[in-house]
Amino acid sequence: MNVLLIGSGGREHALAWKLAASPVLTKLYAAPGNPGMEGDAECVALDVSDHAAVVAFCREKAIDLVVVGPEAPLVAGLADALNEAGIRVFGPSAAAARLEGSKSFTKELCDRQAIPTAAYGRFENALAARDYVREQGAPIVIKADGLAAGKGVTVAMTEDEAIAAIDDCFDGSFGEAGASVVVEEFLEGEEASFFCLCDGRTALPFGTAQDHKRVGDGDTGPNTGGMGAYSPAPVLDDETLARTMAEIIEPTLKGMAEMGAPFTGVLYAGLMLTKDGPKLIEYNVRFGDPECQVLMMRLKEDLLLLINAAVDGQLGHVSARWRDEAALTVVLAAKGYPASPEKGTVIGGLDVASADEGVEIFHAGTALKEGALVANGGRVLNVTALGKSVKEAQEKAYRAVDLIDWPEGFCRRDIGWRAVEREG
Structure with missing residues (x-):
């Protein structure tokens, strides 16, 4: 198989490393890739925001499958353009990618499907958001509604900090992502990450991890895209995973299919393990970074075969095995x-x-x-x-x-x- 991998970060390097080990692989391209990936893939200077150029490249190189690493191209509809051109792609449609592209979309889905999550309010002006914070008190969580490269979330321990975060959003610190703001209840517990491969109907559990978002030792300083991770997450035991599948993942797939946006790709649930059980913090529609790196190190299976099963609606016929390490x-x-x-x-x-x-x-x-x-x-x-x-x-x-x-x-x-x- 000829495969095109979209992306240039550590997540994509880990995916390239794992895909390159597949005996099914004929040729792997990475767009744009990075110097570390050159041992596993041919890096190509392709503007991935130009969907027509990506389609043309796939036709020229007889690409059998496109694997999209980052979220931005998915939210922008790259998977739709490839599907319309008859090119197989691993990643959700723009409609399904709203699970990450709009926090308020996900919150509304949780309301409809009775998925456990934090109470929230959505606001399109700073005044109303500030009033809500004063009503609720701190600690409280402020989130830019759209994509903000992992930096649009503030866990505010005081009302003043929350109001400053709201003002940052509406003053343009996160661009269009902050045009509306979601203000959430502060959940107490331990965070963990749970991944599934999805084919629109079936979700295949695909590993657990815990990451470290804050920049400094002892979980201090500002939030980042992630300063490290480990897998498996010991806090996610079998009972908690079973509840997560039944109460969060399966209702999500059902709800997305019912609205005509079946989810195919990687569904990454950020969970808070509260005294009442697992609650959804947020969804991502791709592998986490740096969680992907630890998952790829532990995966025993041929990643390319599993991805093909997801694209072809055959996840019910495969399994994922993991190293004990x-x-x-x-x-x-x-x-x-x-x-x-x-x-x-x-x-x-x-x-x-x-x-x-x-x-x-x-x-x-x-x-x-x-x-x-x-x-x-x-x-x-x-x-x-x-x-x-x-x-x-x-x-x-x-x-x-x-x-x-x-x-x-x-x-x-x-x-x-x-x-x-x-x-x-």
């Missing part, structure tokens, strides 16, 4: 992230750092400049390791981190701390 990834970010990361600094030592068995380094924001590997984003590298326990995976990952020569980079030093504590 834990996987953990540490994000190396450029100094200044998440506000103003420094770009162009030189990175060395990756060959030495990745030499240990069970260690993979996925590129998230790199470029080549005059033959040198340089930082080209906020989150730059994902140093990922397998271990018999989360603690062992953590130790291997940080050993590798310490072998990388990049003084301008930084990372959290406590990724996986909850799971390590549980292991004793």
